[in-house]
Amino acid sequence: MxxxxxxxxxxxxxxxxxxxxxxxxxxxxxxxxxxxxxxxxxxxxxxxxxxxxxxxxxxxxxxxxxxxxxxxxxxxxxxxxxxxxxxxxxxxxxxxxxxxSLPHPEPEKTRTPTGRAPGITVGSPEASRRLFAMSQPIGGTLVETYFRNRGITALHGTASLRFHPRCYYRPDEHSPTEIWPAMVASVTDLAGRQTGAHRTWLSPDGSGKAPVETPRRAMGDLLGHAVRFGVAGRVLAAGEGIETVLSPRQVLPHMPMLAALSAAHLAACQFPATLRRLYVLRDRDPAGDGARDSLIARATSVGIEAIAVSPVAGDFNEDLRRRGVDALRAALKEQLHPEDVARFMER
Missing domain, CATH: 3.90.580 (DNA Primase; Chain A)
Known part of the structure; x- marks a missing residue:
C-alpha cells in the first residue's frame, strides 16, 4: 500500500x-x-x-x-x-x-525581449544557431592564438568551434553591453542538431580569457548534449571543458571526444547507440569526482565499459602545459585499453 x-x-x-x-x-x-x-x-x-x-x-x-x-x-x-x-x-x-492541495501559479514563461523577432528568445536554441552561423572558422584567428598559449596546437576536426571578433558581453542586466572577441562552440545532440552554444570571451591579443567576471557562458539547451570532436563509434572520451578535451587529442588525434561543459552536464551526457567503451576524462575536484562516478554508473548500467582517466595535476590541460606532450602521452598510455592505444595513439 x-x-x-x-x-x-x-x-x-x-x-x-x-x-x-x-x-x-x-x-x-x-x-x-x-x-x-x-x-x-x-x-x-x-x-x-x-x-x-x-x-x-x-x-x-x-x-x-x-x-x-x-x-x-x-x-x-x-x-x-x-x-x-x-x-x-x-x-x-x-x-x-x-x-x-495548494493552488500554484503557472510556470514562468520566457519573455520575448523588446526589439527581438517573435520566437527568438535570449538563450534559445534558435539564438545559439544564429550566433554560430555569424561566426567564422578558427583558422588564423585569436582562437588559434589562445589555444597555442594553452599548449594546444593540433586543431584538426574542430569544426564545432568558431570565432566571433565582436561578441556581446553584458555583466548583468543593469550594466552596459561590452564587446569582446570570443570563441563560440556549437552544442549538438546525438543526431548532430545544434541545441545551444558556449562562448569563451578572449583578451584582444588572444593571450588568455577576457578580463571579465564570467568569461564563459552557455545558451540554449545543453543538458545531455555536448561540443563534439569527431564522430563517436564504439569508443568515445568525454570530459568537462573544451581545453580539457582538446589536450588529450594532442596525442589521441583520431579518438572521438566530447566536452560537456560542466560536471553536471558531463554526468548527464547521452550515449550513442554504437558506444561500447567510454573514457571519462575527469577533473581532480569534488564535482569532477561526482560526475565521474555518476557517468560510470549510468554507462555500466546499459552495458557500456566505462573507464576513468585521471590527470596528474588538476586537469589534462594543466598536465599538457606543465609536463609536456610526451609526459601526457605516457600517462594516457598507462590508462587506456591496449587496443585503443594501438588504434588511436599517435606515436
Whole structure:
C-alpha cells in the first residue's frame, strides 16, 4: 500500500515539478527543461538537476533528479524528505498531499525581449544557431592564438568551434553591453542538431580569457548534449571543458571526444547507440569526482565499459602545459585499453 501510495504521489508531484522545485529548492533556478540547484538540501549551486518534463514514470520521468557531485538520485518525494528533514514516510506523504492541495501559479514563461523577432528568445536554441552561423572558422584567428598559449596546437576536426571578433558581453542586466572577441562552440545532440552554444570571451591579443567576471557562458539547451570532436563509434572520451578535451587529442588525434561543459552536464551526457567503451576524462575536484562516478554508473548500467582517466595535476590541460606532450602521452598510455592505444595513439 505504501509503495503504491509513494508511486502515485511521485507521479502527481512530477506533473507539478517546477512548482515543487520553486517551493522546496528555492535556491535554484530553471535552465531549459531542468531545475538546477546545489543539492537536494537546497544548497545554492548547479550540480543537481531535476527534470521538469518527461513521462509519468520510468527513465527520464518528470521530477527525477541526479546530483553530479555526489552521484545521488531520486524523485520529488526525496526532495521533500531532505528539504524538511523528515524520517518517516507518513510525514513525507502528508506534506506531499498538503502541497498538492495548494493552488500554484503557472510556470514562468520566457519573455520575448523588446526589439527581438517573435520566437527568438535570449538563450534559445534558435539564438545559439544564429550566433554560430555569424561566426567564422578558427583558422588564423585569436582562437588559434589562445589555444597555442594553452599548449594546444593540433586543431584538426574542430569544426564545432568558431570565432566571433565582436561578441556581446553584458555583466548583468543593469550594466552596459561590452564587446569582446570570443570563441563560440556549437552544442549538438546525438543526431548532430545544434541545441545551444558556449562562448569563451578572449583578451584582444588572444593571450588568455577576457578580463571579465564570467568569461564563459552557455545558451540554449545543453543538458545531455555536448561540443563534439569527431564522430563517436564504439569508443568515445568525454570530459568537462573544451581545453580539457582538446589536450588529450594532442596525442589521441583520431579518438572521438566530447566536452560537456560542466560536471553536471558531463554526468548527464547521452550515449550513442554504437558506444561500447567510454573514457571519462575527469577533473581532480569534488564535482569532477561526482560526475565521474555518476557517468560510470549510468554507462555500466546499459552495458557500456566505462573507464576513468585521471590527470596528474588538476586537469589534462594543466598536465599538457606543465609536463609536456610526451609526459601526457605516457600517462594516457598507462590508462587506456591496449587496443585503443594501438588504434588511436599517435606515436
Amino acid at each position: 505504501a509503495r503504491h501510495d509513494a508511486s502515485d504521489l511521485a507521479i502527481r508531484l512530477g506533473r507539478n515539478a517546477e512548482a515543487v522545485c520553486r517551493h522546496y529548492l528555492s535556491n535554484g533556478r530553471r535552465q531549459g527543461r531542468y531545475w538546477m540547484v546545489g543539492d537536494v538540501r537546497n544548497t545554492p549551486g548547479r550540480s543537481m538537476f531535476v527534470r521538469l518534463s518527461g513521462p509519468a514514470s520510468g527513465a527520464g520521468a518528470a521530477g527525477h533528479w541526479t546530483d553530479a557531485a555526489t552521484a545521488e538520485y531520486g524523485d520529488l518525494l526525496d526532495v521533500i524528505r531532505e528539504a524538511l528533514g523528515f524520517v518517516d514516510f507518513k510525514d513525507v506523504a502528508e506534506e506531499a498531499r498538503r502541497f498538492l
